[in-house]
Amino acid sequence: MVNPAEVDAVVLVGGMGTRLRPLTLSAPKPMLPTAGLAFLTHLLSRIAEAGIEHVVLGTSYKAEVFESEFGDGSKLGLQIEYVVENEPLGTGGGIANVASRLRYDTAIVFNGDVLSGCDLRALLDSHSSREADVTLHLVRVGDPRAFGCVPTDSDGVVTAFLEKTQDPPTDQINAGCYVFKRSVIEAIPTGRALSVEREVFPGLLADGKRVCGYVDSSYWRDMGTPEDFVRGSADLVRGIAPSPALKGQRGESLVHDGASVAPGALLIGGTVVGRGAEISGGARLDGAVIFDGVRVEAGAVIERSIIGFGARVGPRALIRDGVIGDGADIGARCELLRGARVWPGVQLPDGGLRFSTDV
Numbered sequence: 001m002v003n004p005a006e007v008d009a010v011v012l013v014g015g016m017g018t019r020l021r022p023l024t025l026s027a028p029k030p031m032l033p034t035a036g037l038a039f040l041t042h043l044l045s046r047i048a049e050a051g052i053e054h055v056v057l058g059t060s061y062k063a064e065v066f067e068s069e070f071g072d073g074s075k076l077g078l079q080i081e082y083v084v085e086n087e088p089l090g091t092g093g094g095i096a097n098v099a100s101r102l103r104y105d106t107a108i109v110f111n112g113d114v115l116s117g118c119d120l121r122a123l124l125d126s127h128s129s130r131e132a133d134v135t136l137h138l139v140r141v142g143d144p145r146a147f148g149c150v151p152t153d154s155d156g157v158v159t160a161f162l163e164k165t166q167d168p169p170t171d172q173i174n175a176g177c178y179v180f181k182r183s184v185i186e187a188i189p190t191g192r193a194l195s196v197e198r199e200v201f202p203g204l205l206a207d208g209k210r211v212c213g214y215v216d217s218s219y220w221r222d223m224g225t226p227e228d229f230v231r232g233s234a235d236l237v238r239g240i241a242p243s244p245a246l247k248g249q250r251g252e253s254l255v256h257d258g259a260s261v262a263p264g265a266l267l268i269g270g271t272v273v274g275r276g277a278e279i280s281g282g283a284r285l286d287g288a289v290i291f292d293g294v295r296v297e298a299g300a301v302i303e304r305s306i307i308g309f310g311a312r313v314g315p316r317a318l319i320r321d322g323v324i325g326d327g328a329d330i331g332a333r334c335e336l337l338r339g340a341r342v343w344p345g346v347q348l349p350d351g352g353l354r355f356s357t358d359v
């Protein structure tokens with residue numbers, strides 16, 4: 001058995017979050033509000049709940065905002081340190097770069113954009129009882145091509161690591177959470193950018209290191225695309241996705257303090273309404289992620305979309321599967337469908353953009 005208080009956690013949060021632009025132009029992906037909290041809060045609260053105390057955040061893009069949000073970590077019952085990469089070092093470089101901050105012989109490394117219900121204590125115990133050099137949390141997904149494909153043998157030992165291959169031999173993928181022996185981290189080359197997925201893991205396998213897989217079927221989602229961000233947020237609101245940071249307040253929708261929702265507005269599908277937002281009568285929000293200070297006018301319809309800080313959605317506008325940047329202004333009756341993205345501050349005049357000729 002591993003004592004979690006003698007395990008370091010490392011969280012990689014240095015990516016640019018390009019697939020979530022334009023929202024990630026102003027905030028790094030792990031800091032985007034999800035069910036009313038910075039996304040990373042959900043992961044950090046799981047780490048704390050498992051009994052882990054020491055966390056190192058490997059930051060790069062917009063590094064300063066992490067420390068202003070989480071400080072020394074004491075509010076979450078953690079001791080948080082920050083290690084900044086002035087130039088992004090990649091996932092492998094980011095891990096190697098925190099080696100000097102590790103206190104114990106075992107480290108658990110997380111991608112900072114994953115929402116998961118994995119039992120971290122069971123993962124740590126599996127790593128120690130199987131005497132692995134590295135243990136990877138693995139999950140099965142419908143389409144493995146966007147992930148690291150990780151086949152294992154009949155003993156659950158990893159046989160290959162194939163990052164984002166078009167021809168995956170199995171539906172079993174890297175879930176973005178790894179337990180390392182500290183000595184393995186110390187042996188990763190420093191001083192240059194490298195990928196843990198493309199270089200470090202294949203190198204460990206070639207060197208005959210014991211890399212084990214830990215497969216489970218708990219909740220799992222990478223929040224890196226708008227579709228997944230919307231789904232993950234709705235799952236948190238509805239209590240489908242676990243988070244120790246959300247106590248009690250789960251349901252069809254979540255409305256934060258200082259927001260006003262007119263009678264006659266319909267909020268369903270795990271919709272979340274941020275602080276100070278105003279939702280007018282007749283608006284219909286289904287699976288919508290509404291950041292703080294947004295105004296949604298009468299009769300507007302928002303489905304499976306993210307509306308950035310302080311944006312306005314005009315009367316009877318329709319937004320479906322879209323992303324609206326901070327402070328954008330969507331005129332009355334505009335239609336934005338299927339992956340539409342509006343950049344921050346852009347103003348669309350009333351009726352100025354439609355996907356149909358219906359009035």
Ligand code: GDD
Nearest residue numbers: 013014015058088089090094111112113147148174176222
């Ligand atoms: N410190 C640091 N430095 N962190 C980084 C860097 C860097 O240069 N580049 C990326 N990260 C962080 C990101 O912020 C994110 O939290 C994590 O590393 C993973 O990066 P993503 O860009 O989200 O990778 P991905 O989703 O395409 O693929 C990864 O995750 C999948 C599971 O969600 C890979 O690990 C796949 O193998 C895996 O299946």
Ligand code: MG
Nearest residue numbers: 113222223224
């Ligand atoms: Mg990701």
